Amino acid sequence: KQDAIRKEIKGKPVQTYLHPERQWVFDPGKKDDPRIFYYKYLDPAQKVMVGPQVYELDPANFRLRKHIAAEKARWEPALGTWIFENGWSRDFTGRQLKFVNFSGQAATFQEINERPDYFLQEVLQDQQMNFQQLAAYIQDLQRSGIETITLQVRFYRKFAVPLFALVMALISVPFAFVAGSRGAMAGVGVSLAIAIAYFSVGTLFEQLGDVSLLPAALAAWSPDVVFAMAGMYFFARMRT
Template identity: 35%
Template sequence: MSLFFVVVAFAQVLKVSDTVTGLSVTGFEILQALIYSFPPLMGLLIPVSLLFATLLAVGRMSSDREIIAMSAGGRSPLQLLGIPAVTGVLLAGVCAWMLIYGEPWGVRGLNEVFQQSAQRALASGVRVGKFNEWVSGVTFMAQGKEGDELLEVVFADRRDGERPIVISARRGKVAAGDNTSDIIFDLKDGAIVLHDQKSDLIRVLRFDESRYRLDVGRLVNKRPKTVSSLQHMTMGQLLTYSQNPDKSRKNRVRATVFLHRKIALPIATLVFALLAVPLAVGGTSSARARGFLYSAGIVGTYYYLGRAVEMAARTGNFPALLAAWVPDIIGIIVFAILATRMKRGFA
């Protein structure tokens, strides 16, 4: 279980490192990003970790012939389900808490770290002597730099084709605004040139100090690649979103499935723990190897079956309320079959 956690943690480090590449992030912010990114992972990490841990423990008992000895003493092999069941219930509670409360907190924190880093990278990334265009239609250039001040600044905003704005200033600074989507241009001793294309009127306004706010939200509000737009929502927000008639049917279905999955995944923790017992029971190493192969198949089947049912629900071919529960229901059915065979095998 610990080894699997380390592998997943290392993979998450690589994902975070890839996401922050090119941003002026500090070591503390990378640590923050890692902490924030783990709650969204717990929904899958906890069930799969318990599945592998149970397989290893019961498989070891099977290889040491402890299960055969237990059966010879008149005890049912179904008693092996006790500890995995209790552990599964406890970890299901942890998993549910992580998905219901930890995931929205983590995703919001993760987005905030990335937005602040991207905003700071833009504000500090002015190239002197070259045109800087962060937003289409907005160009900024400074001829020189003295300390933290830029010299001979020219700023052009052509987003409104009928009323372009050109600003020139002797000195200026570029700083991050209070809002993570804002970049502030603090300019001194300059002029603003306004040109009305319709009337061909040109006005020049001189200033001693001026501040210009640029919205770069499209640049800094990009989510990490592995984060869904629904993951930052609470249960109440997801419920409201799923019932909002202004949203498209596909988005409402997606929100409904996502809402129910926050409960279905914790239930999967218990289902996986119970499934691991009959899979691991066997007297040979090949049986244990098959158990691990089966477990990999269970995880893959759970994920892809869930995705397939969700796609069917989006197209209206399956009830959205049941989509998240289908993998759990099938897992329970498979467990019942395997448990019956396990009991007969030691009868």
């Protein structure tokens, strides 16, 4: 609710977070042409929507005027609009329903000119989902032929990051003996340094995973493994 109010104040599209794996965006329009967008996934790099649906509304009574559905839609900068592929449209404005099927073809609708960055969220999708939602979301995108390596890395990180508390405890024991005689502030400084180092290494491995230089699971778990091995090394070298 707070996110929706904040976006409305900033003049940004209001989005629903009830099901973060499903994107609903309301655009009030600039020419009395409000519409609601739905999509399964938006690739900001490729400027491609997966499973888009557009509901054009009558501003007077918010009745449905047109419904557009497609398998994919890609943004075409030269045209300033989206190219919808393999779908259909229904127009309810006339006396009779007008149905257009463009299955196996492409179609454009000049009134739909919202740029891709209009739909980008301030909050990352993977942060809004629990691991079950994210796993189902990844499977859905894979069935649609979408590259999901970045989301796979985030999925495994949901398990790896909480376990760092145990790794931190393993590392802290030998350093506690070293810093103990130097006062409490030395211990705090060491703890902060370890945490900063962990998240820096984690970011590095995430980026390696995002560009497919490492498998998703390895990219997510490597920081924990590296720091756990370092902790065991220092623990073994402790003087008894």
